[in-house]
Amino acid sequence: MAQVDFAERQLTLKLVYYGPPLSGKTSNLRALHGAVDKLNRGRLMTLDTRDDRTLFFDLLPIFFRASGFSFRIKVYTVPGQPVHEATRKVVLAGSDGVVFVADSRRDQREANRASWKNLVANMEALGIPRVPVVVQYNKRDLPDAMSLAELDRFDDAGRTIEEASAKQGHGVVPTFFAMVGRAWDFLDVDLRLADKLGIDSAAFRKALAEHIGVQGEPGRILG
Ligand SMILES: Nc1nc2c(ncn2[C@@H]2O[C@H](COP(=O)(O)OP(=O)(O)O)[C@@H](O)[C@H]2O)c(=O)[nH]1
Numbered sequence: 001m002a003q004v005d006f007a008e009r010q011l012t013l014k015l016v017y018y019g020p021p022l023s024g025k026t027s028n029l030r031a032l033h034g035a036v037d038k039l040n041r042g043r044l045m046t047l048d049t050r051d052d053r054t055l056f057f058d059l060l061p062i063f064f065r066a067s068g069f070s071f072r073i074k075v076y077t078v079p080g081q082p083v084h085e086a087t088r089k090v091v092l093a094g095s096d097g098v099v100f101v102a103d104s105r106r107d108q109r110e111a112n113r114a115s116w117k118n119l120v121a122n123m124e125a126l127g128i129p130r131v132p133v134v135v136q137y138n139k140r141d142l143p144d145a146m147s148l149a150e151l152d153r154f155d156d157a158g159r160t161i162e163e164a165s166a167k168q169g170h171g172v173v174p175t176f177f178a179m180v181g182r183a184w185d186f187l188d189v190d191l192r193l194a195d196k197l198g199i200d201s202a203a204f205r206k207a208l209a210e211h212i213g214v215q216g217e218p219g220r221i222l223g
Pocket residue numbers: 019020021022023024025026027028052053054077080138139140141142164165166167168
C-alpha cells in the first residue's frame with residue numbers, strides 16, 4: 001500500500017514489472033530511465049547476470065512535485081525464473097500496481113501463462129488480489145510475434161493490451177502512464193487523495209507527464 005506522509009506532504013508509490021524470464025522487464029526500466037527528466041530520477045539499479053537474466057531485481061526511483069506535494073514512484077522488476085520465487089514475493093508485497101510484461105513470441109505462450117498464474121497466486125497469498133494489473137505485450141517488432149487477435153488475454157476477453165518494443169523504447173511510456181493512472185484511481189478509493197492532498201487525478205497526471213518524455217504519443221498521456 002502507498003505510503004502517505006501528510007506532515008512531509010509526500011506520497012510514495014510502489015510499482016512492479018512482472019513476467020516470464022527475458023520478456024523485457026529490465027528493458028522497460030532502461031527505456032523509462034531514458035525518458036525521465038534527469039533531475040527527477042534516481043540511479044537505475046540493475047543486477048543482471050551474464051546471460052541477461054535478472055538476478056534479484058531492478059529498481060528505478062522517480063520523483064516530482066505537484067501542488068506542493070512530493071511524489072516518489074519506486075519502479076521494480078522481479079526475476080522471472082521459477083527459482084527466484086522468494087524474491088518475487090518480497091518485491092510484490094505492498095505494491096500499488098503491476099505491469100505484466102508478456103513476450104509476444106509464439107513459443108512463449110506457455111511461459112507467459114505460467115508467469116501469469118504465478119502472479120495471480122502471489123497476489124492472492126499477499127492479500128493484494130485487487131491491485132491493478134496492466135498487461136503489456138513486448139517484442140512486437142519480432143517476426144514471430146503473434147498477431148493481436150492471437151494474444152492470450154489471461155482470462156479476460158475484454159482486457160486492454162499495451163503493445164511495446166521496449167528495446168527500441170516504443171510503448172514503454174504509455175504502459176507506464178496506464179499503470180500509474182490505474183494505481184492512482186485504485187488508491188483514491190481508499191485514501192481519498194483528492195480530498196486529503198488537495199491534488200486531483202488530472203493535476204497529478206499532468207505533473208507526471210511534464211517530467212517524463214512523451215515519445216510522440218501525447219494523446220495517450222492525459223487520457
Ligand atoms: N527484439 C526485441 N528484443 C527485446 C525487446 N525487449 C527486450 N529484448 C531483448 O530480450 C532480452 C531480454 O530482455 P530483458 O529486458 O533483460 O528481459 P527481462 O528478463 O524480462 O528483464 C534482451 O536481449 C533484450 O535486448 C523488444 O522489444 N524487441
